Amino acid sequence: MTSASDNRSAELVQLMMKYQRRLFAYIHTLVPSRSDADDILQETSLTICEKFKDFEIGTNFYSWACQIAYWKVRAARKKFAMSKVVFNQEVMDVISQTHGKMEEELDARHYALSRCLKKLNERDRRMVLTRYESGKNVSAAALACGRTVQGAYKALNRIRKVLFDCVTFELSMEEAK
Amino acid sequence: MKLSDDEIIELHDLFDGLVENNLSTKQKDRLQALLQDSEEARHFYIRFIDMSSSLKYYADEFLGDEKDIQGVKPSMSEKIIQFASPFLAIAAILTVGLYLFHTFDTATSTDSVTPSSENEIVIEFDKIITTDDSVAVLTKSVGVQWSKKTGFRPELGSTLEPSRLQIQKGLAQVEFLQGSTVILEGPVDFKILNSNEGVLSEGKLRATVPQVARGFTVNLPKGRLIDLGTEFGLNVHPGGSTEIFVYKGNVLYRGQTDSDEEVTREIAGGEALFVDPFGFANWVEMPSEAFLGTADLAFRSKEESQLRHAAWIDLSKELSQGAGTTLYYSFDNQSPWARVLQNQASSQQNNLNGAIVGCKWTEGRWPGKGALSFEKENDRVRLNLHEKLPSVTLCSWIKIDKLPDNLSPILSTHQMSSGAASWYINNKGQVVFEVFRGSNRDLYKSAVAFRKERIGKWIHVATIYDLGSKRVSHYVNGRPFSHEQIKGNIPVSFSNSQLGHLSKNSSFPENITLQGSVDEFVIFNTSRLESDIRRMYEIGCPYETANSLGPRLP
Numbered sequence: 057m058t059s060a061s062d063n064r065s066a067e068l069v070q071l072m073m074k075y076q077r078r079l080f081a082y083i084h085t086l087v088p089s090r091s092d093a094d095d096i097l098q099e100t101s102l103t104i105c106e107k108f109k110d111f112e113i114g115t116n117f118y119s120w121a122c123q124i125a126y127w128k129v130r131a132a133r134k135k136f137a138m139s140k141v142v143f144n145q146e147v148m149d150v151i152s153q154t155h156g157k158m159e160e161e162l163d164a165r166h167y168a169l170s171r172c173l174k175k176l177n178e179r180d181r182r183m184v185l186t187r188y189e190s191g192k193n194v195s196a197a198a199l200a201c202g203r204t205v206q207g208a209y210k211a212l213n214r215i216r217k218v219l220f221d222c223v224t225f226e227l228s229m230e231e232a233k
Numbered sequence: 234m235k236l237s238d239d240e241i242i243e244l245h246d247l248f249d250g251l252v253e254n255n256l257s258t259k260q261k262d263r264l265q266a267l268l269q270d271s272e273e274a275r276h277f278y279i280r281f282i283d284m285s286s287s288l289k290y291y292a293d294e295f296l297g298d299e300k301d302i303q304g305v306k307p308s309m310s311e312k313i314i315q316f317a318s319p320f321l322a323i324a325a326i327l328t329v330g331l332y333l334f335h336t337f338d339t340a341t342s343t344d345s346v347t348p349s350s351e352n353e354i355v356i357e358f359d360k361i362i363t364t365d366d367s368v369a370v371l372t373k374s375v376g377v378q379w380s381k382k383t384g385f386r387p388e389l390g391s392t393l394e395p396s397r398l399q400i401q402k403g404l405a406q407v408e409f410l411q412g413s414t415v416i417l418e419g420p421v422d423f424k425i426l427n428s429n430e431g432v433l434s435e436g437k438l439r440a441t442v443p444q445v446a447r448g449f450t451v452n453l454p455k456g457r458l459i460d461l462g463t464e465f466g467l468n469v470h471p472g473g474s475t476e477i478f479v480y481k482g483n484v485l486y487r488g489q490t491d492s493d494e495e496v497t498r499e500i501a502g503g504e505a506l507f508v509d510p511f512g513f514a515n516w517v518e519m520p521s522e523a524f525l526g527t528a529d530l531a532f533r534s535k536e537e538s539q540l541r542h543a544a545w546i547d548l549s550k551e552l553s554q555g556a557g558t559t560l561y562y563s564f565d566n567q568s569p570w571a572r573v574l575q576n577q578a579s580s581q582q583n584n585l586n587g588a589i590v591g592c593k594w595t596e597g598r599w600p601g602k603g604a605l606s607f608e609k610e611n612d613r614v615r616l617n618l619h620e621k622l623p624s625v626t627l628c629s630w631i632k633i634d635k636l637p638d639n640l641s642p643i644l645s646t647h648q649m650s651s652g653a654a655s656w657y658i659n660n661k662g663q664v665v666f667e668v669f670r671g672s673n674r675d676l677y678k679s680a681v682a683f684r685k686e687r688i689g690k691w692i693h694v695a696t697i698y699d700l701g702s703k704r705v706s707h708y709v710n711g712r713p714f715s716h717e718q719i720k721g722n723i724p725v726s727f728s729n730s731q732l733g734h735l736s737k738n739s740s741f742p743e744n745i746t747l748q749g750s751v752d753e754f755v756i757f758n759t760s761r762l763e764s765d766i767r768r769m770y771e772i773g774c775p776y777e778t779a780n781s782l783g784p785r786l787p
Contacts, residue, residue, distance in 0.1 A: 146269065151275055
């Protein structure tokens with residue numbers, strides 16, 4: 057037996073599944089620390105669940121969720137001062153506005169990145185993915201790849217540059233087609 | 234504003250430092266200014282940080298796939314939880330309950346990754362631009378609390394560019410790239426200037442300088458200390474006076490008094506100098522105790538703690554794979570936002586995963602190990618173990634912050650049917666195992682185990698209920714505490730149970746939450762030997778057990 061509230065919950069979960077990564081990415085641009093961004097995503101998710109009854113199905117869920125996230129980041133600024141948010145309010149606002157204009161490009165970059173990751177050599181790929189795995193840090197990446205912590209920092213700096221350039225190149229090739 | 238090539242390179246390095254939390258305040262200000270003034274800089278920034286988010290996503294996906302290959306096969310629902318835990322867990326709690334995790338298994342397919350092309354491109358590794366502004370590494374820390382005044386709080390293992398370390402409390406070891414090592418003890422304010430020089434404005438510092446780093450310099454309020462290959466300690470008091478202790482070798486102090494007199498002293502091993510707030514220097518006696526000797530002790534105890542943690546990880550694997558393990562919550566390797574407590578018992582299905590309600594993740598017995606903290610009225614972990622058990626062994630590591638007037642629940646059941654069992658510490662500090670038998674509640678109580686000295690400490694509690702031997706036994710910190718004869722002949726069950734919480738019932742008129750933390754919980758469907766309980770305690774104990782072989786009352 058399926059009740060109306062169950063259907064609503066299913067819609068909520070599907071929307072969340074679809075947009076979670078993009079919403080995290082949006083928060084992350086405003087809050088550069090990954091763990092702080094995770095915390096704010098958690099708080100945002102809670103508010104989304106609480107307010108979902110007010111959301112009109114068929115309208116833009118991602119925009120609605122980003123607005124909630126934006127206010128959560130602002131609240132975090134007041135609550136935690138510099139520990140959770142690096143930028144001042146003015147800079148945060150212009151970043152948020154610029155982000156709104158880049159959605160399509162960022163989606164394309166996300167998919168291009170998966171191709172670029174496959175082009176890295178095995179050791180570099182393991183290093184960068186271990187670094188970004190949930191709960192892992194540079195020390196864990198260093199350990200996984202048999203490098204010193206110092207060496208791992210340098211390698212990650214290099215790998216990120218390579219990936220960034222590779223993604224830009226991939227997109228330019230797509231545009232040229 | 235159009236960015237120059239140099240600015241683009243600078244931006245990349247600033248972004249890199251930002252994601253690794255390595256930026257000095259000056260660099261953060263510079264980044265902020267660039268982002269404020271340039272739309273192009275913001276585009277670069279958003280692309281870069283978005284790449285970080287995508288890397289996090291792919292890390293879980295790629296490495297998750299590798300784990301599948303290696304035989305650790307998470308179920309589909311686990312994968313969903315892994316990717317979408319914040320949303321799903323909250324949705325589960327707020328809306329429809331734990332079943333959501335099992336109902337929407339197919340939802341992940343909506344956001345799958347576009348298949349990648351196999352066209353090769355050449356990544357020019359030769360043209361890699363690397364930066365090397367790092368001058369030191371934060372290599373050890375014990376109980377560090379950063380000053381509230383500072384936004385720069387590097388993590389352990391972080392490389393450090395010229396920056397200011399303001400520590401309120403605790404010990405931190407910084408290794409300079411040129412070879413010197415300094416231990417800072419909070420409250421301390423220390424600036425790293427380059428790979429062989431710093432400024433101590435306030436607090437204690439101990440330096441070990443090998444020959445290769447000869448010339449290591451510490452600037453002080455009234456002068457500077459130049460090392461000539463040695464080991465020394467410094468203490469700068471809030472008023473600006475400074476004590477200098479030299480343990481080995483020689484150092485050179487050069488300063489200036491307020492009346493512009495130059496002060497130069499060469500200080501040899503075993504000598505100490507006091508520089509007053511006006512810059513005048515006086516010889517003083519060396520302190521009898523090693524300066525910052527506690528640092529060595531603290532770092533050693535940390536290493537000991539890491540070894541203990543490693544030994545526990547092996548035990549934890551053994552427990553999860555044991556045939557008699559029905560339910561095992563290790564509380565380890567869970568995301569800080571996880572709202573599902575994974576049952577690690579390999580013989581069991583995921584339906585024994587717990588649903589975390591309210592509780593917060595906190596640090597467990599060792600740095601880096603998780604535990605759940607219970608505090609508020611509704612904090613609990615819901616679980617459902619239907620199995621009726623003629624013999625059962627319950628073990629848990631718990632930390633009780635305060636004993637309330639009523640009781641401290643570890644595990645309680647909602648049911649009031651025959652065999653329904655609960656496990657708690659009563660207000661006298663006794664471990665109690667309670668079993669419903671018809672309309673009776675049989676209470677099996679230990680002697681008083683939780684006195685003041687056990688409050689706020691990790692304690693191992695175990696209880697065995699065994700119909701075979703008709704006996705209930707309680708253990709605290711690995712030692713038998715009491716044995717009682719079982720009344721009746723009823724197998725116990727934990728249907729509809731809660732960890733760390735007891736819902737009001739006919740005996741208790743209000744909801745009760747454990748005021749403390751749990752960092753390991755296991756249920757065996759057998760009666761375990763006393764030696765097993767002792768071993769679980771000894772290996773899992775976060776600190777050294779005194780007289781571990783001799784008989785000792787807990």
